Amino acid sequence: MKLKKVLLGMLVGVLSLGFVACSSSEDKGSDAKATTQLEQVKEKGKLVIATSADYPPYEFHKEIDGKDTIVGFDIMIAEEIAKELGVELEIKDMKFDGLLPALQSGNVDMVVAGMTATEERQQAVNFTESYYNGEISILINKKDLDKYTTLESLKSVKIGAQKASLQENFAIETIEATNMKLLSKIPDLILELKNGNVDAVVVTKQSVTGYLKQYPELTYANVNTGEYGAEGAAIAIKKSDDLSLVEKSNEVLAKLKSENKIDEFVNKATELAQD
Numbered sequence: 011m012k013l014k015k016v017l018l019g020m021l022v023g024v025l026s027l028g029f030v031a032c033s034s035s036e037d038k039g040s041d042a043k044a045t046t047q048l049e050q051v052k053e054k055g056k057l058v059i060a061t062s063a064d065y066p067p068y069e070f071h072k073e074i075d076g077k078d079t080i081v082g083f084d085i086m087i088a089e090e091i092a093k094e095l096g097v098e099l100e101i102k103d104m105k106f107d108g109l110l111p112a113l114q115s116g117n118v119d120m121v122v123a124g125m126t127a128t129e130e131r132q133q134a135v136n137f138t139e140s141y142y143n144g145e146i147s148i149l150i151n152k153k154d155l156d157k158y159t160t161l162e163s164l165k166s167v168k169i170g171a172q173k174a175s176l177q178e179n180f181a182i183e184t185i186e187a188t189n190m191k192l193l194s195k196i197p198d199l200i201l202e203l204k205n206g207n208v209d210a211v212v213v214t215k216q217s218v219t220g221y222l223k224q225y226p227e228l229t230y231a232n233v234n235t236g237e238y239g240a241e242g243a244a245i246a247i248k249k250s251d252d253l254s255l256v257e258k259s260n261e262v263l264a265k266l267k268s269e270n271k272i273d274e275f276v277n278k279a280t281e282l283a284q285d
Contacts, residue, residue: 047247048095048254051119056098059088060118062106064195066220067279068124068144068243081282083275084243087141088122090271091262105194107174110135113248119255121246124214126176135249138259140242141272144214146180148231149203158210158231161185167209170199177212184236185212197221203228216276220283 051057061084063069069082080101092099102118109121113135124144127137150158158164164185171177173192181187191208193199200221202208210231222228245263247256266272 046252046254047119047250048258051097051255052095054097056100057088057092057095057120058100058102058118059120059122060102060104060109060112061085061121061123062109062194063101063103064197065124065217066283067216067276069122070220070283072282081279083142083272083279084122084124086275086279087245087263087266087272088120090266091259094262095258106172107194110246113246116248119247120259124217124243125246126242127244127246128176128179131246135246136253136256138245138247138256139263140244141263141267142243142276144216144243146177146235147213147215147218148233148235149200149211149213149218149228150209150231151203151206152227152229154209155229155232159233161233161236164210164231164233168207170202170208170211172196172199177214180235181212200225200228216280219280 061069061080063071063080063082065082067082068084069080072079072081074081080103085101088101089099102112104112106123109123109125110131112118113121121135124142125131127140131137148158148164158167161184164187166188168189168191169181169185169187170191170193171181173194178190178192181190191199191202193202196213196217199208199211199213200218203211204225204227215230245259247259263272266275
């Protein structure tokens with residue numbers, strides 16, 4: 011009987027030690043697990059961004075050394091953020107209206123795509139500080155310069171705009187367009203205008219400079235865009251009370267602004283888009 015008690019005591023002791031060891035191991039594993047968005051990016055060793063690479067000079071495709079490459083000043087900014095975090099940069103190209111769903115589902119860490127932090131979007135995701143202002147303009151055929159001189163003159167014609175963009179909102183809210191064609195890709199909208207399938211396209215001035223060189227029959231309408239004259243681009247990050255990645259990105263953006271690097275990136279990207 012005593013022997014059984016001794017053996018039972020030894021067994022309980024061994025099990026207890028095992029439990030403590032397992033608990034200790036689990037605690038260590040839990041402690042080591044990344045808890046903030048910033049730590050998660052650093053732990054996996056790469057920053058995954060979503061963009062819509064049809065929007066020069068922000069982001070666009072360019073053949074470099076015989077290889078299709080996504081470039082643009084947004085990409086240069088993302089590279090600087092990745093460099094500051096000490097991780098690699100991975101770019102996922104998709105339609106503009108698929109960017110925020112990809113972010114919300116956790117497929118990417120941030121959206122860097124010349125996106126404006128509208129009130130509606132701020133309800134769904136977090137945003138960094140604005141890093142660049144782009145002027146909204148109306149693109150038309152040169153032959154129509156005298157025809158479209160006010161927002162009122164555009165109200166009843168067919169307007170093109172990028173789907174789920176600030177330009178779409180501008181067409182609906184400011185022009186009060188009643189006939190619209192919404193597409194996901196800027197090049198498709200430019201071709202629709204060139205081919206006469208739409209009468210005007212709402213764009214940001216900086217995003218179509220290269221297209222004007224390619225299609226000299228197109229130009230900007232002499233129309234005052236009013237309060238929508240400037241839009242601020244910001245980086246979107248998944249909605250959370252954890253602002254670690256937002257704050258770190260803001261630090262990088264502030265540094266780039268103070269060194270005039272963003273203007274430098276814009277100039278480089280614009281030249282690249284026009285080559």
